[in-house]
Amino acid sequence: MTDRRLSDACSRTVLSAATPVTEGWAPHEREVDLLAESGEHFSCLSFVDIFSDLTEQDIAAIDRTSPPRLFSSGELVFSQSEPVTALFILKGGRIRIFRVAEDGKTLTIAILEPGAVFGEMLLIGQQMYDNYAEAIETSVVCQLSAADVEEHFLSNPRIAVKISRLLGEQVARLEERLTDMALRPLTARTAATLLTLEKAAPRTRFTQARVVKLTHEQLAGLLGATREATSKTMADFAARGLIRQGRGRITIDDVDGLRRISRSTF
């Protein structure tokens, strides 16, 4: 499992300007701020790689018709009942893409960071794409309508090429993850997943360590394991000095150690 495999369902260019989520605000205050910034000062499309071939006029036109929407933590961005009819761009917050089995158990396909594009199956005329998307923090999402997509994208060959590339990367990541799931024990999978996440994670202020912002439960969803088993593994890693833990945050201390474990069979 690699960084990218998990972090984007499609493009994910980091937008430093898009995540000014300082902590500790009152909720409605924060919401207002997020929306204001996204609506006024910031185009949804600029800086996202996949759109870099659009003309400025196109971008302006699309921005005009695609108001940002706010989702609070736990809210569904799309689901079976409201199928994907738009292309989404995550401006701020975090979104979890997941699938649900008959018995209600879920597997997390990806956890998206700001700058990610999702619902991209629309682009290639995919139907019946039964993923769910849920905000795991207060999130701001821009929606491009199917009409926008049709008008601006399908006509543009360079964009098709970019989409191919992104999908190709996704295929590679999924195949890797599939073999991990099939052939590796939980411990190795956990280490591998942490390494993946680590690559995308922001660094701590003074040390070189990185912090992954996930609860054990969220990590378990990614691993296809139970929360308990994941907790146990994490406690083990912590005891070995590979990581440090804090409610909802995992500090990666020993990348090499994790790498060794991720490669071992047991």
Add this chain to the structure above:
Amino acid sequence: MTDRRLSDACSRTVLSAATPVTEGWAPHEREVDLLAESGEHFSCLSFVDIFSDLTEQDIAAIDRTSPPRLFSSGELVFSQSEPVTALFILKGGRIRIFRVAEDGKTLTIAILEPGAVFGEMLLIGQQMYDNYAEAIETSVVCQLSAADVEEHFLSNPRIAVKISRLLGEQVARLEERLTDMALRPLTARTAATLLTLEKAAPRTRFTQARVVKLTHEQLAGLLGATREATSKTMADFAARGLIRQGRGRITIDDVDGLRRISRSTF
């Protein structure tokens, strides 16, 4: 798991003319025949969906520079040591795409039927794509060189769109398979996989049943399980009258029954 998920790593348009593999010939006799037919009477590219936008000149040009190659059962078409530098088209026989873990265990990503295109990651500039491809029957494969690909494909926008679509389907299949792997017990996964394979399988002459040509071991590779566990499951299915077994061939009798099992949790 669906038919398509397993049967193509890329395009797979059935070529009725491409698999005249009558059984019971002496090996070298068969080889000669396969090669002769592929080299002379039959273009590698025609009928394969992804190429349908090429001009006849293009097709002719490519055919001239891409002689069909023969692989006997067990031979590797590509691997880590000889990385993918070409695009392959399977004309006859069957190819298994798989990955290998550190401990030597393998997971089968796909089993390709004639008409499939593989090594397609080359198209999108993918490096380090560590899949292996192995013939599981005597197979005939055409290779397009990287140069051919560059010249004829990357310039053609309609082809990029088709590639996007194919990759998108692959992503959907892989995500489905990943959740199956994570959330479903072997029994359900086996049933689902059989159904998938069933859709692609040829029908028996008189009944409506279809026959899947796989050994338990090959099926196990697809399931990410051991041969023994797979055998046990299959024996169970057979006892319930859902399937009938014969060395290397599985006859699907009760599609609905399998479907029921594939949806249940236990």
Add this chain to the structure above:
DNA sequence: TGCGTTCTGCGATCAGGGACACAGTGCATC
């Protein structure tokens, strides 16, 4: 500050499958 909700940490029990070890049995080649 106080309270409730989330997160995390165990522990006990249980079951699905993995690892091995063989024993039959078609099929294919000679």
Add this chain to the structure above:
DNA sequence: GATGCACTGTGTCCCTGATCGCAGAACGCA
């Protein structure tokens, strides 16, 4: 035909991870 090999059926042991049940701790909110 005869011989071998590749497939398949089982059986036993064992171990990972799922399940269930709580308990303590940190944090968010009122």
